[in-house]
Amino acid sequence: MDKNSHFKRYLKLDLLPTAWCPGCGNGIALKTICQAFDELDLPKQGTVVVSGIGCSGRSAGFFDLDSVHSVHGRAIPVAEGIKYANDALNVVVVSGDGDLLGIGGNHLLHAIRRNTNITVICYANEIYGMTGGQVSPITPHSTKTLTTPNGNPDYPADVQSLFKHHNSFFARTTAYHLDHMKKCFLEALKFKGFSFVEARTMCIVNYGRRLGYKNSNEMLMHYKEFYKINDYTEELAQNEIGIINRCL
């Protein structure tokens, strides 16, 4: 296959394999992002990836593009600075749920309000994986983690509700639904304005195995059985994945 018309052209192949654990879902999302880049034929000169901190935060370094690996929670303001400085650039944020929704939650709120024309891809694994498996802003209620040994007393953040009154783009997808994931990334990248994709990726080592999953495939099978696709809707139910595009 011609290397120049292939998703691999967006990756620094000499840095592979990634540092992610065996069974991690991040690699699936990383590959799918590159496939979406390839399908849109995004120019390598003119596309910038920004990430925060965490397992997902290491994504930026694997792209064969100019990329920025910022501090914890601040990928969005860095990306906004880049976009407002040079509107011609395609600016993509790749980070995790702890980074974007926890420590960086305030920035997300305001980026939605400003409707900055950037795409944010959130590897949502429901856990702080890199630090060993602490509860995250979207860990389900009553789930046991290192910091909630008796089950999470809180309820997960309803991320889509932040987008409700803005002309922005929200999508949820999973690492099992590959075609759907690519579709979400493609539409998010094409969207003129702020777009956010919550891509459910599995963390077996610091999350799934403590919940009784034998391997990461079982987590994928859970995505398959639990999530139903419901695109172009107004609101996604807990067990639905899909696209909410309020500019259609």
Added chain:
Amino acid sequence: MPKKLLQGNEAIVMAAEVAGLKFFAGYPITPASEIIHALVNKKHIKVLQMEDEIASINAIIGASLAGLKAMTATSGPGFSLMQESIGLAHMMEVPLVIVNVQRVGPSTGMPTLPAQGDILQCIHGSHGDYFPIVFYPNSVSELYQYTIAAFNAAEESMSPVILLSDGYISHLYETIIPHRDFTIKARSRPPLGTGNRHFTGLSHEDSVPKTSDVDNYRRLITRFREKQQVTAQRYNFYEYMECSKETDTLLISCGALSRIAYYFKNDFALYRPIRMFPLVEEIKIIAARYKRILIMEMNMGQYAQEIERILHREVEFIPILGGRIDLKEIKQKIYGQK
């Protein structure tokens, strides 16, 4: 060049424009807000009011990497919030100008009164070792002059440069001649979107993170330090006034407080650092001529301990706290100590 009556904060804006500022992100705070007020009227400067100072510093890091000269302005509380990303900018070698108009702290303190309590925060506020260049002018025309120097030093050192001010000189009105005949350093690094570089806060070598390569880390930090010292040499700013009478005392002060120090020029020799950090080496030679070193500052001895460290000798220290600069009181404190 006609004279202009300008406020200190306005002079910073005027100078930043001359120095090539194209991007500003900030958050309202007393006594620095006039800077963003003046900037929003500039056509060729993109100005963002962010949700907080953390977002502001990160936005200017992004904009600087994307190719624009970028600045933010704040006061103590906001400067505290920015610290983590100041470390990031040093690690990623991002040229920035950060204006800190000091007010009385800690915490909310006394927002409208001047202080000099952020001096050590400039060099030790973020975790890890880094070696920022810091300027602290003492008049409106100097704010103008050293804002331009700060932008140039940032480009030369590829690092964030801190311009200290205080609630007194930033709110002062003076007539200045806003010269435009300065050499302005151009951007030296190609902007984002032109390569496959990876800018990271991790220890790194040539765009590749090196999280456990100890030797590489040591080389990196050594290079940062040497780079800062080399750049600083070209910005060797200080003021030294010998006394007309015989004296054994050198009076050291900076910023707003140094303006009142001129009253003592007939009794003491005066020294005023303008480049606060790295410390101007000439102080060693100057101080050697005097038996007694007297430092007054608007904090509990932050710069005094730096002077002691570089001179390896004890100094006398007069704190002027709470933002009140009163000649009578200062006279009492200075002569009372004799």
